[in-house]
Amino acid sequence: MVDKSLELFDPGHRACGGCGPALAARLILKGAGRETIVVSSTGCMEVFSTPYPETAWRVPWIHSLFENASAVASGVEASLKKQGRSEKVVCICGDGATFDIGILCISGAFERGHDITYICYDNEAYMNTGIQRSAATPYDASTTTSPAGACSFGNKLPKKDMPGILAAHGAPYVATASIAYPADLMQKVERAVNTPGPCYLQVHTPCCTGWGFDGSKTIGLSKLAIETGLWVNFEMVDGEVTKAKKVVRKPVEDYLKMQKRFRHLFKPVLQKDEIAKIQAIADSNAEKYGIDIRV
Amino acid sequence: MLKITEGSHAVAEAVKFCRPEVIAAYPITPQTHIVEALAEMVANCELDSEYICVESEFSALSACLGASAAGSRVYSATSSQGLALMFEVCFNVAGMRLPVVMSIANRSLGAPLSIWNDQQDSISLRDSGWMQVYAEDNQEATDLHFIAYKVAEDHDILLPAFVCFDGFILSHTYEPVDVPAQEEVDAYLPSFKPYQRLDAADPISMGMYATPDYYMEFRYEISRAMERAKEALKRAGREFDEEFGRDYSAPVEGYRLEDADTAIVALGSICGTVKDAIDEMRGSGRKVGLLKIRSFRPFPDKEILKALDDVSTVAVLDKNVSLGSGAGGALGLEVKDALYGSGIEVKDYITGLGGRDVRKRDIANITDLAESGKGDMYYGLREEVL
Amino acid sequence: MVLNIGCAARPGKAGDNKTGSWRVFKPVFNQELCKKCGLCALLCPEGCVTVNDEEEYIPDYDYCKGCGLCAEECPADGAIDMVQEEK
Ligand SMILES: Cc1ncc(C[n+]2csc(CCOP(=O)(O)OP(=O)(O)O)c2C)c(N)n1
Ligand code: SF4
Ligand code: SF4
Numbered sequence A: 001m002v003d004k005s006l007e008l009f010d011p012g013h014r015a016c017g018g019c020g021p022a023l024a025a026r027l028i029l030k031g032a033g034r035e036t037i038v039v040s041s042t043g044c045m046e047v048f049s050t051p052y053p054e055t056a057w058r059v060p061w062i063h064s065l066f067e068n069a070s071a072v073a074s075g076v077e078a079s080l081k082k083q084g085r086s087e088k089v090v091c092i093c094g095d096g097a098t099f100d101i102g103i104l105c106i107s108g109a110f111e112r113g114h115d116i117t118y119i120c121y122d123n124e125a126y127m128n129t130g131i132q133r134s135a136a137t138p139y140d141a142s143t144t145t146s147p148a149g150a151c152s153f154g155n156k157l158p159k160k161d162m163p164g165i166l167a168a169h170g171a172p173y174v175a176t177a178s179i180a181y182p183a184d185l186m187q188k189v190e191r192a193v194n195t196p197g198p199c200y201l202q203v204h205t206p207c208c209t210g211w212g213f214d215g216s217k218t219i220g221l222s223k224l225a226i227e228t229g230l231w232v233n234f235e236m237v238d239g240e241v242t243k244a245k246k247v248v249r250k251p252v253e254d255y256l257k258m259q260k261r262f263r264h265l266f267k268p269v270l271q272k273d274e275i276a277k278i279q280a281i282a283d284s285n286a287e288k289y290g291i292d293i294r295v
Numbered sequence B: 001m002l003k004i005t006e007g008s009h010a011v012a013e014a015v016k017f018c019r020p021e022v023i024a025a026y027p028i029t030p031q032t033h034i035v036e037a038l039a040e041m042v043a044n045c046e047l048d049s050e051y052i053c054v055e056s057e058f059s060a061l062s063a064c065l066g067a068s069a070a071g072s073r074v075y076s077a078t079s080s081q082g083l084a085l086m087f088e089v090c091f092n093v094a095g096m097r098l099p100v101v102m103s104i105a106n107r108s109l110g111a112p113l114s115i116w117n118d119q120q121d122s123i124s125l126r127d128s129g130w131m132q133v134y135a136e137d138n139q140e141a142t143d144l145h146f147i148a149y150k151v152a153e154d155h156d157i158l159l160p161a162f163v164c165f166d167g168f169i170l171s172h173t174y175e176p177v178d179v180p181a182q183e184e185v186d187a188y189l190p191s192f193k194p195y196q197r198l199d200a201a202d203p204i205s206m207g208m209y210a211t212p213d214y215y216m217e218f219r220y221e222i223s224r225a226m227e228r229a230k231e232a233l234k235r236a237g238r239e240f241d242e243e244f245g246r247d248y249s250a251p252v253e254g255y256r257l258e259d260a261d262t263a264i265v266a267l268g269s270i271c272g273t274v275k276d277a278i279d280e281m282r283g284s285g286r287k288v289g290l291l292k293i294r295s296f297r298p299f300p301d302k303e304i305l306k307a308l309d310d311v312s313t314v315a316v317l318d319k320n321v322s323l324g325s326g327a328g329g330a331l332g333l334e335v336k337d338a339l340y341g342s343g344i345e346v347k348d349y350i351t352g353l354g355g356r357d358v359r360k361r362d363i364a365n366i367t368d369l370a371e372s373g374k375g376d377m378y379y380g381l382r383e384e385v386l
Numbered sequence C: 001m002v003l004n005i006g007c008a009a010r011p012g013k014a015g016d017n018k019t020g021s022w023r024v025f026k027p028v029f030n031q032e033l034c035k036k037c038g039l040c041a042l043l044c045p046e047g048c049v050t051v052n053d054e055e056e057y058i059p060d061y062d063y064c065k066g067c068g069l070c071a072e073e074c075p076a077d078g079a080i081d082m083v084q085e086e087k
């Protein structure tokens, strides 16, 4: 067991107050421990934590490009193997880097079976460049490249199923987690880094600036995502879902109405049909993962 | 030991003796035989390397970047489209000062698609911060790998290097090559000592971003390292000569240049043809010589000026073109820059693109053109199809 | 200062950037109401809440950005109050 009281991510970083990804970085390092080499992609976390020479990382850390973290990690892992070293290699990358531009390198690294853990901190858009849509952006969210307008309800596409894609690569351990449940998150990180082979973890990390809510509500909102079924915390071992967090579900409005990115669904008029479509996404998640506690 | 071998195999042998700990490469014509040969050596336990069979050149160089940062000597090889796909990573490797060595089996860039030789691929990365050395024959292609590692890994330099040799013309040609023995290479090339590395026992952050307060200074430091690399290449070349009896210490090399009125300047395997053409022209009393450029990055501007001081006309052969610059290739533009104000007439000839043969009589024609003041042109166009 | 080769750096310098200056509201910790659950320390995105030998949770105002997350999540009524920063 790693000592989870260790602080390996320094204050002084430049994340927005209440930033979900900043909290995720702290918690991930607690779960992974000191003997970890982190590979980051270009994005908010990289930028807020490493303006030269003020690094916030107390573990060895490397950033190369937006889309190549998993390939860099493959090289790090191969080198450690050759040298007989035992550090764990962990990628921590944004959803844009993971779902979109980096998928070639990720697919390659997972297919080759490197002993790495790839963690996506999912804030559901390209935040660093000003809140543009990614394949992780949820249905109907308004972003700067999928804006809601007179003839648009925002992002028209559903979230891509990255855990499913990586499970299909034969990853021995795939899981989702949320900063709302820190103990669960840290335990999943610890399990992933100690599972031989390529493991994938997708962590829900609300972004107050990009989603439009007050930074004090970051944890509350993460919880609501789970309580509405719009985010499911689950574990997959060898491609089978072995565990999913069960909830007494709340209506999706409770989650949506707290965020500016969904405001167009409530004002100037309530868009009942659109909200019903989002409710249907939650219902299908609940069905797929069996999360409903019936009361 | 002298043996008749294919250029790519000689290079692969040389790489093996350099003991790379991690190899990551992706096949592309005409580089394929190198990486196939290395894979075979690993499969037969002749080479103890981690061979990462990546899904793209982009990942090949990214993996090399990671392995180098973690403290291993690394190797890759590519050509043409593969190098173009690595573009972004190339700048990154150099900026992070990682001493990656990569063979480039030179090939043209599409479109139109062409698998045949020119040097547009590596030349297009001239501003990336990689050293670039060009081989005339397979012996030189082999030997330059030892020199490249030695200079790249020098803690005073820490720059990556391309060892360029012409695709097919060298890579697929059988020539006698003296490949040194492992003990000899070990005596010349010490084992890899990283300047800094990712290590949990002594953590550092690598690849941070620089604000406008720092960025220029980091770029300037790369320029300075390039400048120092000029001396380091000479030194490593001299040491190689002492060990192996082949001298690559000079960044430029003259051939029958002493009393020449006209000099041809060229990079790579074309120098062999030029030498033969010069011998013939000399036979008919013409005072022609060659200046072969071995190191294109760092660019030996002072050495070029010195070597060409006494000629009146210079004809530069460019197997690349800087589109939009008129009929200028990168070498021509830089030689003109090096000779600016000297009064020497410099003409540039774009030739041999996409595998077009350049023969002895073409060199003689180009010499005629240069001496009659015609140049800065494509040479060898098939007018009938235009 | 001499540049580190390749834009690399050792840990320890992030703290030079005192993000406490960003604060508009300030969390005031009332120790007598604290239930010692430690959630504030666990959840602070800055990692700037620490616990001392008396088991008191204390924010480091050099870095606290005043996001209010600790106050929002604190289960003990009134143990953390957000008050207007006075500068
Ligand atoms: C090849 C390339 N294309 C585009 C960019 C610009 N860019 C930098 S970060 C970024 C978005 C990052 O999004 P994500 O991975 O979700 O991380 P976040 O900023 O949201 O934390 C983009 C588009 C880049 N750096 N490199
Ligand atoms: S924009 Fe979002 S992800 Fe980026 S630092 Fe701010 S809160 Fe964090
Ligand atoms: S207000 Fe925010 S930054 Fe300050 S101690 Fe609380 S959680 Fe940390």
Ligand SMILES: [Mg+2]
Residues within 6 Å of the ligand: A094, A095, A096, A121, A122, A123, A124, A125, A126, A127
């Ligand atoms: Mg994102």
